Amino acid sequence: GAGVSQSPSNKVTEKGKDVELRCDPISGHTALYWYRQSLGQGLEFLIYFQGNSAPDKSGLPSDRFSAERTGGSVSTLTIQRTQQEDSAVYLCASSLWGSGLGYGYTFGSGTRLTVV
Amino acid sequence: KQEVTQIPAALSVPEGENLVLNCSFTDSAIYNLQWFRQDPGKGLTSLLLIQSSQREQTSGRLNASLDKSSGRSTLYIAASQPGDSATYLCAVPATGNEKLTFGTGTRLTIIP
Numbered sequence: 001g002a003g004v005s006q007s008p009s010n011k012v013t014e015k016g017k018d019v020e021l022r023c024d025p026i027s028g029h030t031a032l033y034w035y036r037q038s039l040g041q042g043l044e045f046l047i048y049f050q051g052n053s054a055p056d057k058s059g060l061p062s063d064r065f066s067a068e069r070t071g072g073s074v075s076t077l078t079i080q081r082t083q084q085e086d087s088a089v090y091l092c093a094s095s096l097w098g099s100g101l102g103y104g105y106t107f108g109s110g111t112r113l114t115v116v
Numbered sequence: 117k118q119e120v121t122q123i124p125a126a127l128s129v130p131e132g133e134n135l136v137l138n139c140s141f142t143d144s145a146i147y148n149l150q151w152f153r154q155d156p157g158k159g160l161t162s163l164l165l166i167q168s169s170q171r172e173q174t175s176g177r178l179n180a181s182l183d184k185s186s187g188r189s190t191l192y193i194a195a196s197q198p199g200d201s202a203t204y205l206c207a208v209p210a211t212g213n214e215k216l217t218f219g220t221g222t223r224l225t226i227i228p
Contacts, residue, residue: 006159031214043205045215056214091159099209099216102147104165109158 002026004108006092012114013082021077021111025094032075033095033105034059034067038088046090049075050098082115089113118143118210122219129196130227137191137222139206144184146208150216151180151191153202160205163191196226 005024013019025032034046045059049069060066064083069075079086089112093105119142129135139149148167152160164173164180166189172181179192189206203223207216 033214033216042220043216043218048214050214059215089157089159093160098214099147102167104148104150104162105160105207105216106162107152107160112157 004092004094004106006090006108006111008111009109010112010114012116015084015115016081018078018080019082019113021079021090021092021113023075023077023092023094023108025073025075025092026106027073029094029096029106030072031095031098031103032069033093034075034077035091035093036088037091037110043091046077079113082113084115087113087115118146118208118217120206120208120217120219122204122206122222124222125220126223126225128225128227131196131198133196134192134194135196135224137193137204137224139189139191139219141187141189141208141217144187146184148209149180149182149189150207151178151189152205152207154205154221155202163204193224198226198228200224201226 007022032049035043047067048056051072064080067077089110091110093107096103121140123138150165151163166173166182177194182189203221205221206219210217
């Protein structure tokens with residue numbers, strides 16, 4: 001597609017429920033990243049995919065968080081047993097080959113998650 | 117560990133003025149530097165990407181410079197407009213991996 005698409009744009013969920021956030025990167029971009037931004041805070045790295053594999057999962061805050069990418073395209077970030085501290089904007093970005101090779105990021109508009 | 121700092125943290129200027137936003141980074145071994153803007157409650161919009169071999173990039177009223185040796189980048193905005201009001205972030209890839217290290221951001225307000 002023309003840009004990075006994320007869905008849903010807003011999600012309100014009850015504490016303890018599971019949620020799935022979707023990211024559809026720019027077609028042909030091999031690198032995909034998830035970040036989150038809590039209210040008034042900076043961007044926190046979560047996970048990086050190159051193709052379908054995730055060489056860097058170091059930012060996932062707990063084992064309640066997982067992500068997968070299929071077909072080298074769409075990625076899903078799953079949060080199990082959501083907690084109030086999970087409330088944040090979850091941002092996805094893609095890059096042609098990766099920032100380490102000199103390519104810039106393109107971000108999606110984000111999913112605002114609110115856990116009540 | 118790469119650290120990225122932006123000064124000032126907030127800036128208010130009258131419409132029509134030219135302005136400069138500053139970004140400094142501690143590790144000069146970077147592949148590139150990217151400037152973004154973020155509107156409240158929104159994602160990040162890429163403004164300019166400067167490769168490590170370049171000294172500047174221009175897009176419309178925006179001009180970004182890069183001085184790797186001194187660990188600095190500036191974003192120059194000419195003839196500012198109220199629509200330029202946003203938070204501006206600079207970011208560099210972390211050395212040896214794919215994470216972007218983001219600056220602390222400058223919240224810009226253009227006064228009509």
